Amino acid sequence: MLGEKLKNIREKLDLSQTDLSRITKFSQSSISNFEKQDNPDLLYVRRLCDYAKIPVWQLFIEENTDTSAMRPPYITEDDDQILKVLNTQIGEEDRIVVKRICVDALKLAMRAAGYNLEQA
Numbered sequence: 001m002l003g004e005k006l007k008n009i010r011e012k013l014d015l016s017q018t019d020l021s022r023i024t025k026f027s028q029s030s031i032s033n034f035e036k037q038d039n040p041d042l043l044y045v046r047r048l049c050d051y052a053k054i055p056v057w058q059l060f061i062e063e064n065t066d067t068s069a070m071r072p073p074y075i076t077e078d079d080d081q082i083l084k085v086l087n088t089q090i091g092e093e094d095r096i097v098v099k100r101i102c103v104d105a106l107k108l109a110m111r112a113a114g115y116n117l118e119q120a
Contacts, residue, residue, distance in 0.1 A: 005059050007035040009052050023051055060085035
């Protein structure tokens with residue numbers, strides 16, 4: 001499914017795999033493999049999305065999925081989409097890295113707001 005989406009983006013850009021290989025710095029054979037699987041290299045996904053000027057998270061949204069009734073009111077629709085990607089589409093190692101970055105960003109924001117995290 002994700003590979004299919006990557007192929008659709010490439011085709012909408014009217015690019016061959018060879019063209020995209022020059023743009024993304026991934027081999028044509030790698031791109032071919034990415035388009036056939038659901039776990040492509042995340043750097044490739046980012047480079048393709050950057051080139052196509054689309055947010056990466058849009059690739060991970062299941063079409064026609066309404067989760068609004070299941071989420072608490074303080075979780076926005078955008079938050080929900082990001083959490084869905086984090087918990088279902090990203091491999092465990094990458095998920096750990098992303099969560100660590102998020103926790104570090106929260107700590108910085110809370111310290112900037114005057115919270116003493118040492119007592120927590």
